[in-house]
Amino acid sequence: MDALLLQILNGLDKGSAYALIALGLTLIFGTLGVVNFAHGALFMIGAFCAVFIQGVLNLSYETVDETQKDFLGNPLKVKTPHVENWFGPETGAAIIDWSVPLAILFAIPVMIAVGVIMERGLIKHFYKRPHADQILVTFGLAIVLQEVIKYFYGANPIPTPAPSSLAGAFDFGVLFGFDPNAIIYPYWRMIYFVFAIAIIGAVFAFLQFTTYGMVVRAGMADRETVSMLGINIDKRFTMMFGIAAAVAGLAGVMYTPINPPNYHMGMDFLVLSFVVVVVGGMGSLPGAVLAGFLLGILESFASTTWATTTIPGINQVIIYVVAIIVLLTRPRGLMGRKGVMEE
Amino acid sequence: MLGLNKKDTSLFLVIVVLTILAPLLLNPFPSETALAQFNAGYPDLMQRFVVFGIFAIGFNILFGLTGYLSFGHAAFLGIGSYSAVWIYKLFTYNVLPALVLAIIVSGFFAVLIGYVSLRRSGIYFSILTLAFAQMSFALAYSVLSNPKFNLTNGETGLQVYANDLQLFHRESLPDFPHLFGLSMGSTYKLGAGPWEFQFNVAYYFCAIMMILAFYFAIRLFRSPFGMMLRAVKSNQQRLNYTGLNSRPYMLAAFVISGMYAGLAGGLLAVTDPLAGAERMQWTASGEVVLMTILGGTGTLIGPVLGAGFIKYFENIFSKINDQVLHQWFTFLPDGLEDFLVAIVHPFIGKGWHLTLGILFMLVVIFLPGGLVEGGQRVERAVRRLMRRGKAADAANVSAE
Numbered sequence: 001m002d003a004l005l006l007q008i009l010n011g012l013d014k015g016s017a018y019a020l021i022a023l024g025l026t027l028i029f030g031t032l033g034v035v036n037f038a039h040g041a042l043f044m045i046g047a048f049c050a051v052f053i054q055g056v057l058n059l060s061y062e063t064v065d066e067t068q069k070d071f072l073g074n075p076l077k078v079k080t081p082h083v084e085n086w087f088g089p090e091t092g093a094a095i096i097d098w099s100v101p102l103a104i105l106f107a108i109p110v111m112i113a114v115g116v117i118m119e120r121g122l123i124k125h126f127y128k129r130p131h132a133d134q135i136l137v138t139f140g141l142a143i144v145l146q147e148v149i150k151y152f153y154g155a156n157p158i159p160t161p162a163p164s165s166l167a168g169a170f171d172f173g174v175l176f177g178f179d180p181n182a183i184i185y186p187y188w189r190m191i192y193f194v195f196a197i198a199i200i201g202a203v204f205a206f207l208q209f210t211t212y213g214m215v216v217r218a219g220m221a222d223r224e225t226v227s228m229l230g231i232n233i234d235k236r237f238t239m240m241f242g243i244a245a246a247v248a249g250l251a252g253v254m255y256t257p258i259n260p261p262n263y264h265m266g267m268d269f270l271v272l273s274f275v276v277v278v279v280g281g282m283g284s285l286p287g288a289v290l291a292g293f294l295l296g297i298l299e300s301f302a303s304t305t306w307a308t309t310t311i312p313g314i315n316q317v318i319i320y321v322v323a324i325i326v327l328l329t330r331p332r333g334l335m336g337r338k339g340v341m342e343e
Numbered sequence: 344m345l346g347l348n349k350k351d352t353s354l355f356l357v358i359v360v361l362t363i364l365a366p367l368l369l370n371p372f373p374s375e376t377a378l379a380q381f382n383a384g385y386p387d388l389m390q391r392f393v394v395f396g397i398f399a400i401g402f403n404i405l406f407g408l409t410g411y412l413s414f415g416h417a418a419f420l421g422i423g424s425y426s427a428v429w430i431y432k433l434f435t436y437n438v439l440p441a442l443v444l445a446i447i448v449s450g451f452f453a454v455l456i457g458y459v460s461l462r463r464s465g466i467y468f469s470i471l472t473l474a475f476a477q478m479s480f481a482l483a484y485s486v487l488s489n490p491k492f493n494l495t496n497g498e499t500g501l502q503v504y505a506n507d508l509q510l511f512h513r514e515s516l517p518d519f520p521h522l523f524g525l526s527m528g529s530t531y532k533l534g535a536g537p538w539e540f541q542f543n544v545a546y547y548f549c550a551i552m553m554i555l556a557f558y559f560a561i562r563l564f565r566s567p568f569g570m571m572l573r574a575v576k577s578n579q580q581r582l583n584y585t586g587l588n589s590r591p592y593m594l595a596a597f598v599i600s601g602m603y604a605g606l607a608g609g610l611l612a613v614t615d616p617l618a619g620a621e622r623m624q625w626t627a628s629g630e631v632v633l634m635t636i637l638g639g640t641g642t643l644i645g646p647v648l649g650a651g652f653i654k655y656f657e658n659i660f661s662k663i664n665d666q667v668l669h670q671w672f673t674f675l676p677d678g679l680e681d682f683l684v685a686i687v688h689p690f691i692g693k694g695w696h697l698t699l700g701i702l703f704m705l706v707v708i709f710l711p712g713g714l715v716e717g718g719q720r721v722e723r724a725v726r727r728l729m730r731r732g733k734a735a736d737a738a739n740v741s742a743e
Contacts, residue, residue, distance in 0.1 A: 137704055320478040
């Protein structure tokens with residue numbers, strides 16, 4: 001029982017990332033009808049927003065402290081981040097420590113801007129072209145974005161730790177009456193899960209309970225009629241692209257403490273996220289979220305020693321196998337809508 | 344000739360002549376000069392031209408004719424390589440059985456994957472093929488290299504070891520892939536003044552294979568079967584409504600395309616008896632898509648052009664560094680020189696992928712027909728100019 005719970009918990013954080021990326025993909029697909037291969041790159045850019053903020057907060061100046069000596073006997077050079085100078089040492093250190101959560105504030109406007117620029121600058125011109133062209137141009141864009149990041153930050157993963165007060169792990173087992181240390185779960189992963197739920201909830205609430213969201217949903221159902229009613233649906237869809245980019249970006253920001261970001265992390269997630277979208281059903285938002293969590297949990301179950309000894313390599317292929325089975329038995333995916341991308 | 348019409352025959356002959364004379368044509372600069380780095384006439388690079396040419400021709404049979412975008416074609420490339428190396432390990436270094444097995448095994452896998460993937464079309468097909476390829480990659484990389492059942496040798500890559508079985512290997516035969524004793528590694532060097540030309544056995548072997556593959560592709564493009572595939576691209580639904588079952592045709596195209604990829608994979612193992620899992624990764628699948636699009640989808644010559652273009656510039660761009668750039672721009676004033684070098688710097692050396700990405704986007708956006716369409720546009724523009732010139736002349740004459 002405790003092993004079961006542990007695997008479910010383990011699956012949740014990866015599942016959250018899948019769900020968030022797949023949610024963004026589906027939003028774009030459902031509104032604009034575009035298959036966005038650059039969505040993984042948006043996830044990656046979000047992660048590098050965190051790296052950027054961490055770098056900015058750590059900008060420092062050097063002073064020579066005559067009273068202290070380094071190991072060579074020279075006066076010690078002390079680096080003080082500007083932030084500590086401005087806010088005082090304690091507050092400054094705390095700000096630096098909390099750089100990842102702070103990066104969220106920075107990432108939201110940046111990602112929305114990136115998304116809107118992408119849509120207006122490039123993808124707008126591809127609505128009338130075949131899906132293959134859309135895939136190809138966004139694939140090219142993904143390569144370019146990756147390489148730009150690689151040019152500035154290099155190819156190595158950059159550690160971006162979580163705030164030290166959240167770095168520990170939580171003994172889940174005690175809560176449910178198991179032995180201590182049976183289920184250890186890092187705080188940050190828990191936060192990631194809660195955060196993902198919050199974001200998903202926010203997106204759904206936005207679509208469901210605001211007038212803006214209502215119009216967007218109407219546009220998803222029948223774009224032509226909505227635009228005939230005198231509503232500028234294109235503008236709203238552009239905004240939805242921005243929001244989808246922000247969702248992917250936030251998923252990236254919060255993922256940095258779990259896995260140090262490198263320039264190709266987006267591609268690794270993208271392939272799986274596409275599978276998630278297809279399993280969930282193209283164009284179905286709840287389907288994307290559900291499939292994201294399901295596949296995340298399934299993957300973590302397949303990674304147990306019991307599973308890998310029974311069927312070697314099952315952890316590597318489980319998601320693809322599930323995708324193939326689902327596509328062949330339920331062509332529209334788990335919760336796919338009728339008439340969306342039938343061909 | 345050979346059952347081709349006049350236009351195709353000339354195209355075919357051009358390809359034949361170009362591939363056979365490649366060691367000469369691709370070495371226009373004397374080897375001691377600064378321009379020698381732009382030479383492409385050395386075996387390693389030329390082999391890649393033709394091998395990836397085959398790969399792209401095969402991919403084009405599927406994507407160009409039927410419009411089904413497979414994002415997992417590299418799986419067959421990897422399978423071909425692995426099968427060829429297994430023939431080396433178990434039986435002999437002779438390349439013919441290796442290639443035959445490579446084609447058969449990749450064809451077999453193509454039947455399996457194609458049968459499942461072709462049940463869906465459009466984006467679903469792309470994702471299914473991608474999923475299959477990633478699955479093969481993951482399996483080859485980790486699971487199939489466990490000590491009990493080592494099929495792929497994991498990260499190290501599959502290669503021939505001294506204690507391998509090699510049933511039909513004899514002392515007199517070379518310890519390298521060979522064709523009945525003629526080692527694929529041997530190169531005949533011809534010095535002519537300041538030039539040095541290299542004629543490599545493996546290159547010519549691969550070149551002959553590519554010529555055969557190209558010929559087969561022409562015949563296929565012009566056959567009734569090819570017409571059926573084009574019909575699938577233009578409107579599959581209508582085709583189905585006319586009472587034709589398009590699926591067997593699709594499957595045949597997919598399998599042929601997969602066998603081409605298997606042949607290319609086998610040839611990679613001919614030039615270098617090593618097979619690694621990274622050949623199956625989806626970036627490799629992406630590369631062949633890039634090649635085909637860049638050259639011109641659905642055209643005969645396009646994929647070969649695209650493959651050559653990408654492999655050539657990959658090689659050249661990665662070699663250029665800041666020092667070379669400074670040499671080029673020495674004639675400029677110092678400030679301007681540094682400025683230009685700083686501008687170009689991100690696009691060269693390790694930044695080649697950035698250049699490739701930008702180039703690819705530009706092609707998809709502005710030139711969906713690829714290099715071939717670009718060439719046609721230039722040709723048309725030149726013709727128009729000439730005609731206008733002639734008309735102007737005629738007008739002048741009549742005015743006089």
